[in-house]
Amino acid sequence: TEFWDGSGADLEAFPDEWIMSADDVVDAALAGLDAGETVTIPSLPDISDWESFEKARQTLVPNLSRRVPADRYRG
Numbered sequence: 001t002e003f004w005d006g007s008g009a010d011l012e013a014f015p016d017e018w019i020m021s022a023d024d025v026v027d028a029a030l031a032g033l034d035a036g037e038t039v040t041i042p043s044l045p046d047i048s049d050w051e052s053f054e055k056a057r058q059t060l061v062p063n064l065s066r067r068v069p070a071d072r073y074r075g
Contacts, residue, residue, distance in 0.1 A: 029042065
């Protein structure tokens, strides 16, 4: 698809099992939308993996931008 054309990536460099057809991506995206998902990852079998990742990310957010280094980096 044109998605790959503009990516700068060589599609041939990826194993075939990594490349999903455009039809399958669209079908999965529409199913995710119907399910109320805010993020759809068509190849991810278990949504709880995404939920765990998102929870960990949210835990980090308050500590990512601070004026001084964390204590573990100061002598």
